[in-house]
Amino acid sequence: MSLREITENMKLAREYALLGNYTSASVLYQGLLEQIKKYMYTVRDSSVQQRWQQLWQEINEETRQVQDIMSTLENFQLDATPVKPSNHDDLEIRPAHVEQRYSPCPVRRPANPHKDSKPPNNRLSVAVRVQQRQSPRGHNEDRNRPSKGKEKKEVKEAKEGKEAEKEVKKFDWTGYDKDLVEALERDIISQNPNVKWDDIADLEDPKKLLKEAVVLPMWMPEFFKGIRRPWKGVLMVGPPGTGKTLLAKAVATECRTTFFNVSSSTLTSKYRGESEKLVRLLFEMARFYAPTTIFIDEIDSMCSRRGTSEEHEASRRVKAELLVQMDGVGGASENDDPSKMVMVLAATNFPWDIDEALRRRLEKRIYIPLPSIKGRVELLRINLKELELANDVDLDKIAEQMEGYSGADITNVCRDASLMAMRRRIEGLTPEEIRNLSRDEMHMPTTMEDFESTLRKVSKSVSAADLEKYEKWIEEFGSC
DSSP states (O other): OOHHHHHHHHHHHHHHHHHTOHHHHHHHHHHHHHHHHHHHHHOOOHHHHHHHHHHHHHHHHHHHHHHHHHHHHHHHHHHHTTTTTTTOTTTTTOOHHHHHHHOOSOTTOOOOGGGGGSOGGGHHHHHHHHHHTOSSTHHHHHHTGGGHHHHHHHHHHHHHTHHHHHHHHHOOOTTSOHHHHHHHHTTBOOSOOOOOGGGSOSOHHHHHHHIIIIIHHHHOTTTSOGGGOOOSEEEEEOOTTSSHHHHHHHHHHHSOSEEEEEOTTTTOOSSTTHHHHHHHHHHHHHHHTOSEEEEEETGGGTSBOTTOTTOOHHHHHHHHHHHHHHHHHOTHHHHSOGGGOEEEEEEESOGGGBOHHHHHHSOEEEEOOOOOHHHHHHHHHHHTTTSOBOTTOOHHHHHHHTTTOOHHHHHHHHHHHHTHHHHHHHTTOOHHHHHTOOTTTTOOOBOHHHHHHHHHHOOOSOOHHHHHHHHHHHHHHOBO
């Protein structure tokens, strides 16, 4: 399919919606959503793919508005049918309640053709004008006669994605607070974090596992079925600063799935019973937007071990609901369709505090260790790629001196070393002299002495005792 076809389908769907032919518009919108989704899978550039995903969400919102208008019109028609034989002979011309709310103008005035180029904000008034003359439905069909030749073609294309888009039609917002839904939708990452796999040094095994859990099932859906179904839970364990959150950002950037970034504040409410509803709604929305990845950072703050004396009743209910929803996520294990999968990706620095039932549901438990000597050199290259280095800088020697440093510690060393030349240059100067320094005067390369001076000040943040605890836990409960 071409961009031209997608553009023509979008124009045609919006034209039908503005003219009041909502049935055809709904079918075309559904086909358009499927065409955009298929086209997204052919785009390799992550930034372009992200813009297509935003377009898909906007078109999906237009589709929902059209369906809301259709249901409203059906309700008006049901209400108007028994009233018509009585005193309301002018029902075709002026339904009193609707006109008073939206359109006090003369009701038989045709729609302004110049409004076709406007966004779908005025569709309610269009719906009112259509309702004011909805009894003779044949008039609407006649007005669409110029586009009738294209309609059959577009309906045929829309049928290809009809089954996939039925989920959009079935999604039911009733029973949930609109504010809760909007709060969770804000946690969908729509902006590209711009972290790629190549930006993460070392950690080859965790990267392979995440690709296997998220990317490969989308590329080979026929293979990942039955016993080969995708992993529904992955727990990343390791000391602080080793790249767990960075891996999650890479998943959001590189993988073509909807990405929910959830924290404990997202699923916490001051009202009794509201937190459990938020957890349930989170997974309902995840199934709706599938394929989906739910990332829960610092999961130990939400799902610590149950049964302790410090545990609150509300916290226990939230844990129970989360465990129930995770076991029901299933995805490919239930319908053998990897494109509908929902994967929970979690990270923690305290794996020994996690509840046993949650540990079982997070099927893959991988250790994110401190960087090796090769990883430290690669991290130095990544952090210093925009910095001018003196000829005496030896990255291999610097990496050897940073044994036991985490990835975050190495980044701090690079940042501090990059500022050393500036500190020497402005030492003893007045504020006025500092402001008058030119860019050429501040252009000074970072030397080996800067790194050695920084290493004497910046120490590692992870102790040997902590590393021993992580290694002992992963040896007992790990599942790499």
